[in-house]
Amino acid sequence: MPGNSNRKHVVVVGAGIVGLSCAFHLHKAGHRVTVLDGLGQNRCASIGNAGVIATADNIPIGTPETLLAVPGMLLDADSPLKIRPAYLGQIFPWLLRMALASRPSRVEEISASLAALLKGALSAHKEISEAINAHTLVRPSGYLRVFETEEGFARSAGDREIMARREVPFEVMDKEAIRSFDPMLAPIFSKAIFHQQCHSIADPTKYITMLRDFLTKQGVAVIPGLVSNFEILEGRATAALTQMGPVAGDEFVIAAGAWSKNLAKQLGNNVPLDTERGYHMMLRTETGRSLRAPVLWTDRSIVMSPIAGSIRVTSSVEFAGLTAAPNFDLVKKSLPFVKQAVPEINSKPESLWLGFRPSMPDSSAVIGQSTGAPNAWLAFGHGHLGLTLGPETGRLIAGMIDGSIIPAHYRAFAPQRFAH
Incomplete structure:
Protein backbone atom coordinates (compact mmCIF):
# COMPACT_ATOMS: atom_id res chain seq x y z
CA MET A 1 0.00 0.00 0.00
CA PRO A 2 1.85 3.11 -1.17
CA GLY A 3 -0.03 5.26 1.34
CA ASN A 4 1.01 3.22 4.38
CA SER A 5 1.37 5.77 7.21
CA ASN A 6 3.61 3.32 9.11
CA ARG A 7 6.03 2.94 6.22
CA LYS A 8 9.41 1.68 7.39
CA HIS A 9 12.74 0.92 5.82
CA VAL A 10 13.19 -2.83 6.23
CA VAL A 11 16.59 -4.41 5.56
CA VAL A 12 16.38 -8.08 4.59
CA VAL A 13 19.60 -10.08 4.98
CA GLY A 14 19.54 -12.89 2.41
CA ALA A 15 18.37 -13.20 -1.19
CA GLY A 16 17.11 -16.77 -1.39
CA ILE A 17 13.46 -17.76 -1.62
CA VAL A 18 12.82 -16.82 2.03
CA GLY A 19 14.51 -13.41 1.89
CA LEU A 20 12.99 -12.48 -1.47
CA SER A 21 9.54 -13.60 -0.29
CA CYS A 22 9.89 -11.40 2.79
CA ALA A 23 10.85 -8.53 0.48
CA PHE A 24 7.85 -9.24 -1.78
CA HIS A 25 5.32 -9.05 1.05
CA LEU A 26 6.99 -6.12 2.80
CA HIS A 27 7.01 -4.12 -0.43
CA LYS A 28 3.39 -5.09 -1.06
CA ALA A 29 2.55 -3.69 2.40
CA GLY A 30 4.06 -0.35 1.41
CA HIS A 31 7.46 -0.50 3.07
CA ARG A 32 10.77 0.55 1.61
CA VAL A 33 12.86 -2.61 1.30
CA THR A 34 16.57 -3.26 0.85
CA VAL A 35 17.79 -6.83 0.30
CA LEU A 36 21.42 -7.62 1.10
CA ASP A 37 22.77 -10.51 -0.96
CA GLY A 38 25.89 -11.96 0.61
CA LEU A 39 26.33 -14.87 -1.81
CA GLY A 40 25.73 -13.38 -5.23
CA GLN A 41 22.88 -14.08 -7.60
CA ASN A 42 22.01 -17.75 -8.14
CA ARG A 43 24.35 -19.15 -5.47
CA CYS A 44 21.71 -19.71 -2.79
CA ALA A 45 20.38 -23.12 -1.76
CA SER A 46 16.99 -22.15 -3.17
CA ILE A 47 18.08 -22.93 -6.73
CA GLY A 48 19.56 -26.39 -6.22
CA ASN A 49 16.68 -28.28 -4.65
CA ALA A 50 14.37 -30.87 -6.20
CA GLY A 51 11.71 -28.25 -6.89
CA VAL A 52 8.97 -29.91 -4.85
CA ILE A 53 6.34 -27.79 -3.09
CA ALA A 54 6.04 -30.49 -0.46
CA PRO A 204 13.92 -23.15 -9.42
CA THR A 205 16.74 -20.98 -10.81
CA LYS A 206 14.37 -19.26 -13.24
CA TYR A 207 11.75 -18.87 -10.50
CA ILE A 208 14.17 -17.16 -8.11
CA THR A 209 15.59 -14.99 -10.90
CA MET A 210 12.14 -13.84 -12.00
CA LEU A 211 11.20 -12.96 -8.41
CA ARG A 212 14.42 -11.02 -7.92
CA ASP A 213 13.98 -9.16 -11.22
CA PHE A 214 10.36 -8.34 -10.39
CA LEU A 215 11.36 -6.86 -7.04
CA THR A 216 14.09 -4.67 -8.51
CA LYS A 217 11.68 -3.36 -11.14
CA GLN A 218 9.24 -2.52 -8.33
CA GLY A 219 11.87 -0.42 -6.57
CA VAL A 220 13.23 -2.93 -4.07
CA ALA A 221 17.00 -2.48 -3.76
CA VAL A 222 18.80 -5.83 -4.08
CA ILE A 223 22.46 -5.10 -3.48
CA PRO A 224 25.65 -7.06 -2.70
CA GLY A 225 26.29 -7.09 1.00
CA LEU A 226 27.87 -9.72 3.23
CA VAL A 227 26.71 -8.85 6.74
CA SER A 228 29.25 -9.42 9.49
CA ASN A 229 27.53 -7.73 12.43
CA PHE A 230 24.92 -5.19 13.47
CA GLU A 231 25.11 -1.75 14.97
CA ILE A 232 23.06 -1.74 18.18
CA LEU A 233 21.84 1.40 19.93
CA GLU A 234 19.73 1.31 23.10
CA GLY A 235 18.77 -2.32 22.52
CA ARG A 236 17.68 -1.88 18.90
CA ALA A 237 19.46 -2.71 15.66
CA THR A 238 20.21 0.44 13.70
CA ALA A 239 22.38 -0.81 10.84
CA ALA A 240 23.68 -3.98 9.21
CA LEU A 241 27.45 -3.83 8.88
CA THR A 242 28.76 -5.06 5.52
CA GLN A 243 32.06 -5.00 3.64
CA MET A 244 30.58 -2.07 1.69
CA GLY A 245 29.75 -0.14 4.85
CA PRO A 246 26.72 0.14 7.18
CA VAL A 247 23.18 -0.19 5.83
CA ALA A 248 20.76 1.60 8.14
CA GLY A 249 17.14 0.57 8.61
CA ASP A 250 14.12 0.67 10.89
CA GLU A 251 13.54 -3.10 10.92
CA PHE A 252 15.80 -6.03 10.02
CA VAL A 253 15.04 -9.54 8.80
CA ILE A 254 17.63 -12.32 9.08
CA ALA A 255 16.93 -14.71 6.20
CA ALA A 256 20.48 -15.79 5.39
CA GLY A 257 19.82 -19.51 5.42
CA ALA A 258 22.72 -21.61 6.64
CA TRP A 259 24.69 -18.43 7.43
CA SER A 260 22.08 -17.10 9.86
CA LYS A 261 23.27 -18.58 13.15
CA ASN A 262 25.99 -16.06 14.02
CA LEU A 263 23.91 -13.12 12.81
CA ALA A 264 21.03 -14.22 15.03
CA LYS A 265 23.42 -14.66 17.97
CA GLN A 266 24.61 -11.06 17.62
CA LEU A 267 20.99 -10.03 18.10
CA GLY A 268 20.57 -12.07 21.29
CA ASN A 269 19.31 -15.38 19.90
CA ASN A 270 21.00 -18.70 20.67
CA VAL A 271 19.52 -21.06 18.09
CA PRO A 272 20.91 -24.56 17.36
CA LEU A 273 21.09 -24.12 13.60
CA ASP A 274 23.35 -26.43 11.62
CA PRO A 358 19.81 -24.54 7.12
CA SER A 359 18.38 -27.17 9.45
CA MET A 360 16.96 -27.23 12.93
CA PRO A 361 17.02 -30.37 15.10
CA ASP A 362 13.24 -30.20 15.62
CA SER A 363 12.55 -29.80 11.86
CA SER A 364 10.86 -26.46 12.55
CA ALA A 365 12.07 -23.19 11.06
CA VAL A 366 12.84 -20.13 13.16
CA ILE A 367 10.17 -17.55 12.36
CA GLY A 368 9.56 -14.62 14.67
CA GLN A 369 10.84 -11.67 16.66
CA SER A 370 14.43 -11.52 17.86
CA THR A 371 15.00 -11.97 21.58
CA GLY A 372 17.66 -9.29 21.95
CA ALA A 373 16.52 -6.65 19.46
CA PRO A 374 12.75 -6.17 19.09
CA ASN A 375 13.08 -4.57 15.65
CA ALA A 376 14.83 -7.64 14.21
CA TRP A 377 13.05 -10.70 12.86
CA LEU A 378 14.31 -14.20 12.14
CA ALA A 379 13.32 -16.29 9.13
CA PHE A 380 15.56 -19.30 8.54
CA GLY A 381 16.12 -22.97 9.36
CA HIS A 382 13.53 -24.53 7.04
CA GLY A 383 15.66 -27.60 6.27
CA HIS A 384 14.13 -29.60 3.42
CA LEU A 385 11.13 -27.24 3.28
CA GLY A 386 12.86 -23.99 2.32
CA LEU A 387 11.39 -23.76 -1.17
CA THR A 388 8.03 -25.02 0.06
CA LEU A 389 7.65 -22.57 2.94
CA GLY A 390 9.62 -19.55 1.69
CA PRO A 391 6.63 -17.56 0.36
CA GLU A 392 4.46 -18.36 3.38
CA THR A 393 7.29 -17.34 5.71
CA GLY A 394 7.56 -14.03 3.87
CA ARG A 395 3.85 -13.42 4.39
CA LEU A 396 4.15 -14.17 8.11
CA ILE A 397 7.20 -11.97 8.68
CA ALA A 398 5.60 -9.02 6.88
CA GLY A 399 2.45 -9.47 8.95
CA MET A 400 4.41 -9.65 12.20
CA ILE A 401 6.28 -6.45 11.36
CA ASP A 402 3.00 -4.69 10.55
CA GLY A 403 1.26 -6.11 13.64
CA SER A 404 -1.46 -7.90 11.68
CA ILE A 405 -0.04 -11.31 12.66
CA ILE A 406 0.69 -12.08 16.31
CA PRO A 407 4.01 -13.93 16.78
CA ALA A 408 2.64 -15.84 19.78
CA HIS A 409 0.27 -17.67 17.43
CA TYR A 410 3.36 -19.28 15.88
CA ARG A 411 5.06 -20.24 19.13
CA ALA A 412 6.25 -23.57 17.68
CA PHE A 413 8.58 -21.62 15.38
CA ALA A 414 9.60 -18.83 17.75
CA PRO A 415 13.31 -18.23 18.48
CA GLN A 416 12.45 -18.22 22.19
CA ARG A 417 11.65 -21.96 22.17
CA PHE A 418 15.36 -22.62 22.77
CA ALA A 419 15.67 -20.30 25.78
CA HIS A 420 15.15 -23.07 28.34
Whole structure:
Protein backbone atom coordinates (compact mmCIF):
# COMPACT_ATOMS: atom_id res chain seq x y z
CA MET A 1 0.00 0.00 0.00
CA PRO A 2 1.85 3.11 -1.17
CA GLY A 3 -0.03 5.26 1.34
CA ASN A 4 1.01 3.22 4.38
CA SER A 5 1.37 5.77 7.21
CA ASN A 6 3.61 3.32 9.11
CA ARG A 7 6.03 2.94 6.22
CA LYS A 8 9.41 1.68 7.39
CA HIS A 9 12.74 0.92 5.82
CA VAL A 10 13.19 -2.83 6.23
CA VAL A 11 16.59 -4.41 5.56
CA VAL A 12 16.38 -8.08 4.59
CA VAL A 13 19.60 -10.08 4.98
CA GLY A 14 19.54 -12.89 2.41
CA ALA A 15 18.37 -13.20 -1.19
CA GLY A 16 17.11 -16.77 -1.39
CA ILE A 17 13.46 -17.76 -1.62
CA VAL A 18 12.82 -16.82 2.03
CA GLY A 19 14.51 -13.41 1.89
CA LEU A 20 12.99 -12.48 -1.47
CA SER A 21 9.54 -13.60 -0.29
CA CYS A 22 9.89 -11.40 2.79
CA ALA A 23 10.85 -8.53 0.48
CA PHE A 24 7.85 -9.24 -1.78
CA HIS A 25 5.32 -9.05 1.05
CA LEU A 26 6.99 -6.12 2.80
CA HIS A 27 7.01 -4.12 -0.43
CA LYS A 28 3.39 -5.09 -1.06
CA ALA A 29 2.55 -3.69 2.40
CA GLY A 30 4.06 -0.35 1.41
CA HIS A 31 7.46 -0.50 3.07
CA ARG A 32 10.77 0.55 1.61
CA VAL A 33 12.86 -2.61 1.30
CA THR A 34 16.57 -3.26 0.85
CA VAL A 35 17.79 -6.83 0.30
CA LEU A 36 21.42 -7.62 1.10
CA ASP A 37 22.77 -10.51 -0.96
CA GLY A 38 25.89 -11.96 0.61
CA LEU A 39 26.33 -14.87 -1.81
CA GLY A 40 25.73 -13.38 -5.23
CA GLN A 41 22.88 -14.08 -7.60
CA ASN A 42 22.01 -17.75 -8.14
CA ARG A 43 24.35 -19.15 -5.47
CA CYS A 44 21.71 -19.71 -2.79
CA ALA A 45 20.38 -23.12 -1.76
CA SER A 46 16.99 -22.15 -3.17
CA ILE A 47 18.08 -22.93 -6.73
CA GLY A 48 19.56 -26.39 -6.22
CA ASN A 49 16.68 -28.28 -4.65
CA ALA A 50 14.37 -30.87 -6.20
CA GLY A 51 11.71 -28.25 -6.89
CA VAL A 52 8.97 -29.91 -4.85
CA ILE A 53 6.34 -27.79 -3.09
CA ALA A 54 6.04 -30.49 -0.46
CA THR A 55 2.74 -29.57 1.19
CA ALA A 56 2.32 -33.17 2.38
CA ASP A 57 5.66 -33.21 4.18
CA ASN A 58 4.57 -32.67 7.78
CA ILE A 59 6.65 -35.47 9.29
CA PRO A 60 9.86 -34.32 11.05
CA ILE A 61 13.23 -35.78 10.13
CA GLY A 62 13.56 -37.07 13.69
CA THR A 63 11.22 -39.93 14.56
CA PRO A 64 11.60 -43.10 16.65
CA GLU A 65 12.12 -45.01 13.39
CA THR A 66 14.89 -42.60 12.36
CA LEU A 67 16.71 -43.07 15.66
CA LEU A 68 16.66 -46.83 15.26
CA ALA A 69 18.03 -46.56 11.73
CA VAL A 70 20.81 -44.00 12.32
CA PRO A 71 23.51 -46.32 13.82
CA GLY A 72 23.25 -48.72 10.90
CA MET A 73 23.21 -45.87 8.40
CA LEU A 74 26.43 -44.42 9.79
CA LEU A 75 28.16 -47.80 9.41
CA ASP A 76 26.84 -48.44 5.89
CA ALA A 77 29.15 -47.27 3.10
CA ASP A 78 26.15 -46.82 0.79
CA SER A 79 24.07 -44.91 3.32
CA PRO A 80 22.65 -41.50 2.33
CA LEU A 81 23.68 -40.12 5.75
CA LYS A 82 27.29 -39.06 6.24
CA ILE A 83 29.07 -37.28 9.09
CA ARG A 84 32.68 -36.29 8.51
CA PRO A 85 34.74 -37.45 11.52
CA ALA A 86 36.25 -33.99 12.03
CA TYR A 87 32.74 -32.53 12.39
CA LEU A 88 31.33 -35.10 14.81
CA GLY A 89 32.11 -33.07 17.93
CA GLN A 90 30.45 -29.96 16.52
CA ILE A 91 27.31 -31.72 15.29
CA PHE A 92 26.84 -33.90 18.40
CA PRO A 93 24.74 -31.36 20.39
CA TRP A 94 22.49 -30.91 17.33
CA LEU A 95 22.07 -34.68 17.02
CA LEU A 96 21.24 -34.93 20.71
CA ARG A 97 18.54 -32.27 20.32
CA MET A 98 17.18 -34.15 17.30
CA ALA A 99 17.02 -37.33 19.38
CA LEU A 100 15.04 -35.51 22.08
CA ALA A 101 12.70 -34.14 19.41
CA SER A 102 12.15 -37.70 18.13
CA ARG A 103 10.06 -38.80 21.11
CA PRO A 104 6.55 -39.83 20.01
CA SER A 105 4.90 -36.95 21.89
CA ARG A 106 7.21 -34.39 20.26
CA VAL A 107 6.79 -35.92 16.81
CA GLU A 108 3.05 -35.46 17.22
CA GLU A 109 3.44 -31.81 18.29
CA ILE A 110 5.93 -30.98 15.54
CA SER A 111 3.81 -32.69 12.90
CA ALA A 112 0.75 -30.70 13.96
CA SER A 113 2.55 -27.34 13.77
CA LEU A 114 4.17 -28.19 10.42
CA ALA A 115 0.83 -29.29 8.98
CA ALA A 116 -0.76 -26.00 10.03
CA LEU A 117 2.05 -23.97 8.45
CA LEU A 118 2.03 -26.03 5.26
CA LYS A 119 -1.66 -25.32 4.66
CA GLY A 120 -0.81 -21.87 3.31
CA ALA A 121 2.27 -22.88 1.31
CA LEU A 122 0.71 -23.49 -2.10
CA SER A 123 -1.51 -20.41 -2.09
CA ALA A 124 1.53 -18.32 -1.06
CA HIS A 125 3.47 -19.66 -4.05
CA LYS A 126 0.55 -18.97 -6.37
CA GLU A 127 0.28 -15.38 -5.14
CA ILE A 128 3.93 -14.71 -5.89
CA SER A 129 4.07 -16.68 -9.15
CA GLU A 130 1.05 -14.86 -10.54
CA ALA A 131 2.44 -11.46 -9.55
CA ILE A 132 5.77 -12.12 -11.27
CA ASN A 133 4.19 -13.86 -14.29
CA ALA A 134 5.80 -17.21 -13.41
CA HIS A 135 2.58 -19.16 -12.93
CA THR A 136 3.54 -21.64 -15.66
CA LEU A 137 6.55 -22.68 -13.57
CA VAL A 138 4.30 -23.90 -10.74
CA ARG A 139 3.14 -27.30 -11.97
CA PRO A 140 0.32 -29.47 -10.53
CA SER A 141 2.59 -32.46 -10.98
CA GLY A 142 1.96 -34.43 -7.82
CA TYR A 143 4.76 -36.13 -5.88
CA LEU A 144 5.51 -39.87 -5.94
CA ARG A 145 7.20 -41.80 -3.12
CA VAL A 146 8.18 -45.24 -4.43
CA PHE A 147 9.23 -48.42 -2.61
CA GLU A 148 11.21 -51.35 -3.99
CA THR A 149 9.79 -53.91 -1.60
CA GLU A 150 6.68 -54.62 0.40
CA GLU A 151 8.88 -54.54 3.50
CA GLY A 152 9.99 -51.02 2.68
CA PHE A 153 6.41 -49.93 2.17
CA ALA A 154 5.44 -51.54 5.49
CA ARG A 155 8.05 -49.39 7.25
CA SER A 156 6.15 -46.31 6.07
CA ALA A 157 3.10 -47.28 8.15
CA GLY A 158 3.94 -44.72 10.84
CA ASP A 159 4.21 -41.95 8.26
CA ARG A 160 0.90 -42.95 6.71
CA GLU A 161 -0.78 -42.93 10.11
CA ILE A 162 0.47 -39.39 10.79
CA MET A 163 -0.67 -38.20 7.36
CA ALA A 164 -4.09 -39.73 7.89
CA ARG A 165 -4.45 -37.98 11.27
CA ARG A 166 -3.45 -34.68 9.67
CA GLU A 167 -5.94 -35.27 6.83
CA VAL A 168 -3.16 -35.18 4.23
CA PRO A 169 -4.58 -36.89 1.14
CA PHE A 170 -2.56 -39.64 -0.50
CA GLU A 171 -3.14 -42.62 -2.77
CA VAL A 172 -1.40 -45.99 -2.49
CA MET A 173 -0.33 -47.35 -5.90
CA ASP A 174 0.66 -50.89 -6.84
CA LYS A 175 3.25 -51.82 -9.48
CA GLU A 176 0.78 -51.59 -12.36
CA ALA A 177 -0.52 -48.19 -11.26
CA ILE A 178 3.04 -46.84 -10.97
CA ARG A 179 3.85 -47.96 -14.53
CA SER A 180 0.61 -46.49 -15.79
CA PHE A 181 1.34 -43.16 -14.08
CA ASP A 182 4.83 -42.84 -15.57
CA PRO A 183 6.05 -45.46 -18.08
CA MET A 184 9.57 -43.98 -17.87
CA LEU A 185 9.98 -45.70 -14.51
CA ALA A 186 11.24 -49.26 -14.73
CA PRO A 187 8.94 -51.91 -13.19
CA ILE A 188 11.14 -52.34 -10.11
CA PHE A 189 8.86 -50.68 -7.56
CA SER A 190 6.22 -52.66 -5.75
CA LYS A 191 4.34 -49.82 -4.07
CA ALA A 192 4.08 -46.04 -4.08
CA ILE A 193 2.45 -43.25 -2.12
CA PHE A 194 1.17 -40.55 -4.47
CA HIS A 195 0.47 -37.02 -3.25
CA GLN A 196 -1.70 -35.62 -6.02
CA GLN A 197 -2.13 -32.21 -4.35
CA CYS A 198 1.61 -31.46 -4.33
CA HIS A 199 2.98 -29.08 -6.95
CA SER A 200 6.52 -28.55 -8.16
CA ILE A 201 8.66 -25.79 -9.67
CA ALA A 202 9.75 -26.51 -13.25
CA ASP A 203 12.96 -24.49 -12.88
CA PRO A 204 13.92 -23.15 -9.42
CA THR A 205 16.74 -20.98 -10.81
CA LYS A 206 14.37 -19.26 -13.24
CA TYR A 207 11.75 -18.87 -10.50
CA ILE A 208 14.17 -17.16 -8.11
CA THR A 209 15.59 -14.99 -10.90
CA MET A 210 12.14 -13.84 -12.00
CA LEU A 211 11.20 -12.96 -8.41
CA ARG A 212 14.42 -11.02 -7.92
CA ASP A 213 13.98 -9.16 -11.22
CA PHE A 214 10.36 -8.34 -10.39
CA LEU A 215 11.36 -6.86 -7.04
CA THR A 216 14.09 -4.67 -8.51
CA LYS A 217 11.68 -3.36 -11.14
CA GLN A 218 9.24 -2.52 -8.33
CA GLY A 219 11.87 -0.42 -6.57
CA VAL A 220 13.23 -2.93 -4.07
CA ALA A 221 17.00 -2.48 -3.76
CA VAL A 222 18.80 -5.83 -4.08
CA ILE A 223 22.46 -5.10 -3.48
CA PRO A 224 25.65 -7.06 -2.70
CA GLY A 225 26.29 -7.09 1.00
CA LEU A 226 27.87 -9.72 3.23
CA VAL A 227 26.71 -8.85 6.74
CA SER A 228 29.25 -9.42 9.49
CA ASN A 229 27.53 -7.73 12.43
CA PHE A 230 24.92 -5.19 13.47
CA GLU A 231 25.11 -1.75 14.97
CA ILE A 232 23.06 -1.74 18.18
CA LEU A 233 21.84 1.40 19.93
CA GLU A 234 19.73 1.31 23.10
CA GLY A 235 18.77 -2.32 22.52
CA ARG A 236 17.68 -1.88 18.90
CA ALA A 237 19.46 -2.71 15.66
CA THR A 238 20.21 0.44 13.70
CA ALA A 239 22.38 -0.81 10.84
CA ALA A 240 23.68 -3.98 9.21
CA LEU A 241 27.45 -3.83 8.88
CA THR A 242 28.76 -5.06 5.52
CA GLN A 243 32.06 -5.00 3.64
CA MET A 244 30.58 -2.07 1.69
CA GLY A 245 29.75 -0.14 4.85
CA PRO A 246 26.72 0.14 7.18
CA VAL A 247 23.18 -0.19 5.83
CA ALA A 248 20.76 1.60 8.14
CA GLY A 249 17.14 0.57 8.61
CA ASP A 250 14.12 0.67 10.89
CA GLU A 251 13.54 -3.10 10.92
CA PHE A 252 15.80 -6.03 10.02
CA VAL A 253 15.04 -9.54 8.80
CA ILE A 254 17.63 -12.32 9.08
CA ALA A 255 16.93 -14.71 6.20
CA ALA A 256 20.48 -15.79 5.39
CA GLY A 257 19.82 -19.51 5.42
CA ALA A 258 22.72 -21.61 6.64
CA TRP A 259 24.69 -18.43 7.43
CA SER A 260 22.08 -17.10 9.86
CA LYS A 261 23.27 -18.58 13.15
CA ASN A 262 25.99 -16.06 14.02
CA LEU A 263 23.91 -13.12 12.81
CA ALA A 264 21.03 -14.22 15.03
CA LYS A 265 23.42 -14.66 17.97
CA GLN A 266 24.61 -11.06 17.62
CA LEU A 267 20.99 -10.03 18.10
CA GLY A 268 20.57 -12.07 21.29
CA ASN A 269 19.31 -15.38 19.90
CA ASN A 270 21.00 -18.70 20.67
CA VAL A 271 19.52 -21.06 18.09
CA PRO A 272 20.91 -24.56 17.36
CA LEU A 273 21.09 -24.12 13.60
CA ASP A 274 23.35 -26.43 11.62
CA THR A 275 23.82 -27.38 8.00
CA GLU A 276 22.73 -30.40 6.01
CA ARG A 277 24.94 -30.33 2.95
CA GLY A 278 22.93 -31.49 -0.05
CA TYR A 279 24.20 -32.57 -3.45
CA HIS A 280 22.59 -32.83 -6.86
CA MET A 281 23.53 -33.90 -10.37
CA MET A 282 21.74 -33.05 -13.60
CA LEU A 283 21.12 -35.90 -16.05
CA ARG A 284 19.56 -36.12 -19.49
CA THR A 285 17.76 -39.05 -21.06
CA GLU A 286 18.60 -40.59 -24.42
CA THR A 287 15.17 -39.59 -25.74
CA GLY A 288 15.16 -36.09 -24.27
CA ARG A 289 12.10 -36.96 -22.20
CA SER A 290 11.78 -36.33 -18.48
CA LEU A 291 9.74 -37.69 -15.62
CA ARG A 292 6.08 -36.79 -15.16
CA ALA A 293 6.53 -35.84 -11.49
CA PRO A 294 9.23 -35.70 -8.82
CA VAL A 295 9.96 -39.19 -7.49
CA LEU A 296 11.40 -40.07 -4.09
CA TRP A 297 12.95 -43.54 -4.08
CA THR A 298 12.32 -44.00 -0.40
CA ASP A 299 14.47 -47.09 0.18
CA ARG A 300 17.57 -45.28 -1.09
CA SER A 301 16.74 -41.64 -0.24
CA ILE A 302 17.16 -40.60 -3.87
CA VAL A 303 14.96 -37.92 -5.41
CA MET A 304 14.60 -37.74 -9.21
CA SER A 305 12.89 -34.60 -10.37
CA PRO A 306 12.07 -33.09 -13.78
CA ILE A 307 13.91 -29.75 -13.78
CA ALA A 308 14.61 -27.45 -16.74
CA GLY A 309 14.30 -30.22 -19.33
CA SER A 310 16.61 -32.60 -17.47
CA ILE A 311 16.34 -34.90 -14.47
CA ARG A 312 17.80 -33.55 -11.25
CA VAL A 313 18.96 -36.23 -8.85
CA THR A 314 19.40 -35.29 -5.21
CA SER A 315 20.72 -37.71 -2.64
CA SER A 316 22.73 -37.83 0.55
CA VAL A 317 22.78 -35.64 3.62
CA GLU A 318 26.23 -34.73 4.82
CA PHE A 319 27.17 -33.03 8.08
CA ALA A 320 30.48 -31.26 7.54
CA GLY A 321 29.80 -27.56 8.05
CA LEU A 322 30.03 -24.66 5.63
CA THR A 323 33.71 -24.68 4.68
CA ALA A 324 34.69 -28.31 3.98
CA ALA A 325 35.40 -29.21 0.36
CA PRO A 326 32.58 -30.94 -1.53
CA ASN A 327 32.48 -34.71 -1.93
CA PHE A 328 30.56 -35.22 -5.15
CA ASP A 329 31.04 -38.98 -4.95
CA LEU A 330 28.15 -38.93 -2.48
CA VAL A 331 25.71 -38.12 -5.28
CA LYS A 332 27.58 -39.76 -8.17
CA LYS A 333 27.43 -43.16 -6.48
CA SER A 334 23.64 -43.07 -6.87
CA LEU A 335 23.91 -43.07 -10.68
CA PRO A 336 23.73 -46.89 -11.12
CA PHE A 337 20.55 -46.97 -9.04
CA VAL A 338 19.05 -44.05 -10.96
CA LYS A 339 19.70 -45.90 -14.23
CA GLN A 340 17.89 -48.91 -12.78
CA ALA A 341 14.88 -46.72 -12.08
CA VAL A 342 15.01 -44.71 -15.33
CA PRO A 343 16.83 -46.80 -17.98
CA GLU A 344 16.73 -43.94 -20.53
CA ILE A 345 19.14 -41.83 -18.47
CA ASN A 346 22.61 -41.10 -19.86
CA SER A 347 25.57 -42.20 -17.77
CA LYS A 348 27.38 -38.87 -17.55
CA PRO A 349 26.11 -36.01 -15.34
CA GLU A 350 25.72 -32.64 -17.05
CA SER A 351 26.62 -30.81 -13.86
CA LEU A 352 27.19 -31.30 -10.13
CA TRP A 353 26.16 -28.99 -7.30
CA LEU A 354 26.54 -28.61 -3.54
CA GLY A 355 24.22 -26.51 -1.39
CA PHE A 356 23.67 -25.91 2.30
CA ARG A 357 20.32 -26.61 3.94
CA PRO A 358 19.81 -24.54 7.12
CA SER A 359 18.38 -27.17 9.45
CA MET A 360 16.96 -27.23 12.93
CA PRO A 361 17.02 -30.37 15.10
CA ASP A 362 13.24 -30.20 15.62
CA SER A 363 12.55 -29.80 11.86
CA SER A 364 10.86 -26.46 12.55
CA ALA A 365 12.07 -23.19 11.06
CA VAL A 366 12.84 -20.13 13.16
CA ILE A 367 10.17 -17.55 12.36
CA GLY A 368 9.56 -14.62 14.67
CA GLN A 369 10.84 -11.67 16.66
CA SER A 370 14.43 -11.52 17.86
CA THR A 371 15.00 -11.97 21.58
CA GLY A 372 17.66 -9.29 21.95
CA ALA A 373 16.52 -6.65 19.46
CA PRO A 374 12.75 -6.17 19.09
CA ASN A 375 13.08 -4.57 15.65
CA ALA A 376 14.83 -7.64 14.21
CA TRP A 377 13.05 -10.70 12.86
CA LEU A 378 14.31 -14.20 12.14
CA ALA A 379 13.32 -16.29 9.13
CA PHE A 380 15.56 -19.30 8.54
CA GLY A 381 16.12 -22.97 9.36
CA HIS A 382 13.53 -24.53 7.04
CA GLY A 383 15.66 -27.60 6.27
CA HIS A 384 14.13 -29.60 3.42
CA LEU A 385 11.13 -27.24 3.28
CA GLY A 386 12.86 -23.99 2.32
CA LEU A 387 11.39 -23.76 -1.17
CA THR A 388 8.03 -25.02 0.06
CA LEU A 389 7.65 -22.57 2.94
CA GLY A 390 9.62 -19.55 1.69
CA PRO A 391 6.63 -17.56 0.36
CA GLU A 392 4.46 -18.36 3.38
CA THR A 393 7.29 -17.34 5.71
CA GLY A 394 7.56 -14.03 3.87
CA ARG A 395 3.85 -13.42 4.39
CA LEU A 396 4.15 -14.17 8.11
CA ILE A 397 7.20 -11.97 8.68
CA ALA A 398 5.60 -9.02 6.88
CA GLY A 399 2.45 -9.47 8.95
CA MET A 400 4.41 -9.65 12.20
CA ILE A 401 6.28 -6.45 11.36
CA ASP A 402 3.00 -4.69 10.55
CA GLY A 403 1.26 -6.11 13.64
CA SER A 404 -1.46 -7.90 11.68
CA ILE A 405 -0.04 -11.31 12.66
CA ILE A 406 0.69 -12.08 16.31
CA PRO A 407 4.01 -13.93 16.78
CA ALA A 408 2.64 -15.84 19.78
CA HIS A 409 0.27 -17.67 17.43
CA TYR A 410 3.36 -19.28 15.88
CA ARG A 411 5.06 -20.24 19.13
CA ALA A 412 6.25 -23.57 17.68
CA PHE A 413 8.58 -21.62 15.38
CA ALA A 414 9.60 -18.83 17.75
CA PRO A 415 13.31 -18.23 18.48
CA GLN A 416 12.45 -18.22 22.19
CA ARG A 417 11.65 -21.96 22.17
CA PHE A 418 15.36 -22.62 22.77
CA ALA A 419 15.67 -20.30 25.78
CA HIS A 420 15.15 -23.07 28.34
